[in-house]
Amino acid sequence: MKIGFIGAGGIASNYLGSLDKIEDAQVTAICDLIEERAEIAAKPRGAKVYTKHAEMLEKEELDVVFTCIPPGAHTTQVADSAEVAKAVFVAKPVALDLDTALRTSDVIEKRGIINQVGYMARYSDITEKAKELIGSRELHMGCGRFMGRAGPGHPWWGKFEMSGGQMLEQSTHVFDLLRYFMGDVESVLAFGKKGIYFADFDECTTCNLKFSSGAVGNVTSTCVARVEGGFATELVGNDLYLKLQHDTKLQGNIEGNAIDYDGKESGYLRQIELFIEAVKTGNQEMVRTDYADGVKTLAVTIAANKSIESGKIESVPKTE
DSSP: OEEEEEOOSHHHHHHHHHHTTSTTOEEEEEEOSSHHHHHHHHGGGTOEEESOHHHHHHHOOOSEEEEOOOGGGOSSHHHHHHHHSSEEEEOSSOOSSHHHHHHHHHHHHHHTOEEEEOOGGGGSHHHHHHHHHHTTOOEEEEEEEEEOBOOTTOSSTTOHHHHOHHHHHTTHHHHHHHHHHHOOEEEEEEEEEOSSSSOSSOSEEEEEEEETTSOEEEEEEESBSOOTTOEEEEEEETTEEEEEETTTEEEEEETTEEEEEEOSOOSHHHHHHHHHHHHHHTOGGGOSSOHHHHHHHHHHHHHHHHHHHHTSOEEOOOOO
């Protein structure tokens, strides 16, 4: 299996490390606008180096293409890859705007290729265990948070025009996981506070969610404080409470029975393993977040950003 990469930054390094552990998954080409960065990733794998993705896609016969670039850098990279490869994997979030994401989704659907978005939390042990414990029980509330202190030295994260803000780029993991457990989001109401630390977007935000099922939720985010256990999700049903402390701790109670479970796999490796297996077998059902589902999560965070601007409840755009 010949694999190419568009983008050789931080998350690409994570994916490359996972692929190094998988037999028959050979990274043969790496593209990055910064040639030196591509060379660093390519050298230990004997991969060819490119600085233009179109050139890489034209010259290399690739089975799979991973796209790992900032949200604001997305133009046609994934769509171009989908036209020539048998499968595509996209780091979250899938884009900065819905127009780009929807155009790409159309190409992927028309080509009928295996596709996946890198929402690793769906693949963790604690997520699997929570799914098993909940079973067919109905959830009525879901809350989550992504709270930490970001570094001002990052080349693009603190710039809204490239990252889309914390909710769209980082807390997207929480929005996505709540969707995974509770279904589609119908509308949002969000508030934010900016001018605290270094980013040009709201650095403290809270977003209320109304799900299509009638359930309610909330996502709280900050990038200005050091917070222990800052990535967490809480799920509530009738006589049911579960707290997923990401990446590996699950606690709570269901019908009076205490839950205390320690996971081992955070989801980073498993998501790549299952994706490669899906490609080998041609089985899209092995994928827990396809591109179209990633677009739905993007739509929720775009609506959240819009709600901060308007100060009003915003409907989540339909993506189907």
